[in-house]
Amino acid sequence: MPREILLNAFDMHCVGHIQQGLWTHPRDQSTRYNTLAYWMELARTLEAALFDGIFLADVVGVYDVYGGNADAALRGGVQVPVNDPMLLIPAMAAATQHLGFGVTANLVYEAPYLFARRMSTLDHLTGGRVGWNIVTGYLDSAARANGLNQQMAHDDRYDLADEYMQLVYQLWQHSWADDAVVADKASGVYADPGKVRQVHHHGKQYTVDAMHLCAPSPQRTPVLYQAGSSPRGRRFAAQHAECVFLNGQSVAGVKAIVDDIRALAVAAGRQPDDIKFFLGATVVTGATAAEAQDKFDGYRQHVSSEAALVHAAASLGVDLARFDLDEPVDASASNAITSNVAAINRSQGPQWTKRKLLEQMVLGSRQPPIVGAAGQVAEELIRWTEQTGVDGFNLSRTVAPECFVDFGRLVVPELQSRGAFKTAHRPGTLRDKLFGRGDRLPSTHPASHPAMVPAQPAG
Template identity: 50%
Template sequence: MSKKRIYLNAFDMNCVGHQSPGLWKHPNDQSDTYNTIEYWVNLARLLEKGKFDGLFIADVIGLYDVYQNNREATIREATQVPVNDPAMLISAMAYATEHIGFGLTASSTFEHPYTFARRISTLDHLTKGRIAWNIVTSYLESGTKNIEIGDKFEHSKRYDIADEYLEVCYKLWESSWEDGAVVRDAERGVFTDPDKVHEIGHQGEYFNVPGIHLCEPSPQRTPVLYQAGASPRGTQFAAKHAELTFISTPSKEATATYVKKLRAEAAKQGRDPESLKVLALATVIVGNTEEEARAKYEDLAQYVSYEGAMTLLSGWSGIDFSEFDPDEELKYIETNAIKSMLEGLTKASPNKKWTPRELANFAGIGGLGPVFIGTPETVADLFEEWIDETDIDGFNLAYAITPGTFEDIVELVIPELQKRGLFKKEYGEGTLREKLFGESPYLRSDHTGHRYKRIAEPVK
């Protein structure tokens, strides 16, 4: 077995239930307290106790309204609505912790890069360099109906726009302010040297940003960059920009195929393929014995909501699952979205009959990634097996109930991983990028964003 260093993120969202529809009804679930600062601070402290690398906070702008072609089931089942702004959580969690990183999901579709770059720099300052950005382009049409963004954001152009969005951000973060621009010279009355602050002069197809970045350089300048696009265009985008990528696949075969394509594409971009870290979605149900873990899973499974799961699956796939009988076998339904979903599931469970009801049962606990059930030793074995056979670098761990799922991981799984030498016992020093990669707080020299870094001009 490999002794590759395992990366672990906790996966949550500023809403009820996240990817475990119906589990909010479980007596031990506290996800309905998502709108309190206490929930988030306590979660951050718990995860830091377990030496998690980060808390990855998902987000969507819009509603899952594909199922039954309306919003009723989504609202009734609390399918990622109500949902609050994830950025507001981070300052309080950072103040209560010292090391854990925070991955903020934010869409290049719904906010201008000039104001967004300031928000990220602010968070990087306030967290002392522990911020990451999960770059998404957004896929819910229901969101675009409420924000006047025009037809330039049609689906086929989203990644082209995101490429330029990143270019603007790189220019603001990397080249607007030179190192040493802030001098704090009280005797001369000079806080910032104006000669070391530069307008970026960006004139592009989608954005015109002539001015300076409003923030002085933050500890990382550019945040750690996450991306989760799995389409061919999304993979190309991730290979160019991402430092960590997130994948949601139910089988090792599908995961290995993605990782191979991603690393090959990164090499085409002139990057070290191994510098990209890939985290796979997974949910852990762990007990002191196999019987205890299985009983725990059966207890959780009885709370899964069929309609809640269907609203998620319909939103993700674009297919209205209300049109199918719950017990109809789906293998003969030839839509691209369902076909690709079923192919991955069939590889994971080749003898299973996949119906909408079985899909709901599978996705109802933690989404479309695998569910690892067993003792700490069994779960650790499965972690190693997936890493060895797929070339992933770690896991984005969803919850069945919160904080209970994460408490079990911290108390039972983490010590087993540490005993095997697979997971850190202490955090490293420095920013999130330094903790993750053991190198500089700034972008690597082979990253596309590095070429925007301004070299100090010689003194005349």
């Protein structure tokens, strides 16, 4: 019997997310991205299809590496314009009862004290259905927009993130006792001052002397997502993450990352099942293989090669416009997503070219699509879980919302018939739904360590 697969929709508060150019398809509705109605309808669709959540990506800069400016990104709608994803969550939560919300926020440009309050607020308003995708960014344009000349070095960004996490853990987990809120109308006492502690953090990057502004939310700490696959990123994930998002070109490559992060987590004092792994997947399906192939062929007519290269150039940190189609691309000095560079070097060899890169981007991204009848897709997803150890998938948007409707209508029943997908939503917070161990972080997580507890009550 296969394991039960977990499933997120993978989307972004913009027109062109991963599969570049598909917003031009006549059935695509992603140009409605700036309306609440669009996102509330999508949330209802995903909940009806029993998705566990929607994973909202984000960037706080523009893709200006290709050609040295943002012109091509603007022409192709390559993740610009892009709106704040956090503001979507209360509306989508109001339209649903069970759907979870993983939201990306770049900690480099977020003041930790105010960010902690924002996430606690979302956890309260969603009834404990929120998660945070911890990112440190990869765009120099984001650094310049926030008053810096360029972004920090790759590993230094993770060092910053380690301190950031220590601080927000103290605020979320240890500032307020669970029973600090009395709400006694007879006595007029709302919160017991003796059960609220000040956080005194004086670190290399951050200084905070304050109590957390929010009372304990259902999960206290949001479910923690992370997507780093570099050696430094893996160590960070093993220490902090509950859910790790992977992209992979081969079964062996994905399995190696899963096994390595799990081993690192155990070495850090955590349990192997403390982390769930989600693999990025692109699916084009139909009632028959022929129908799926026809749909795929139609999608391909709308792929933008230029937009795909714009996205790739930013993630690789290399101006691909400077290279001819068959000229070897030098990405050795990248300070962007170093695991992306390593993945291309593994799959194509160190002398890869733009032509080879474009041959991978059949739907406008490097993520190879799964194309087939619903039963074929279900079998392929099950195969990936069995052979790599991943727990589920982040399903990338192609033509929206058609791709998610198709998956729920066709693939979900096939997965259910094979015992690989739930038949109803379970009650509880997002953490409890994913792990079945309650609302709060387990004692094995570093945020639960007694050393985190502030020494003095707030009064």
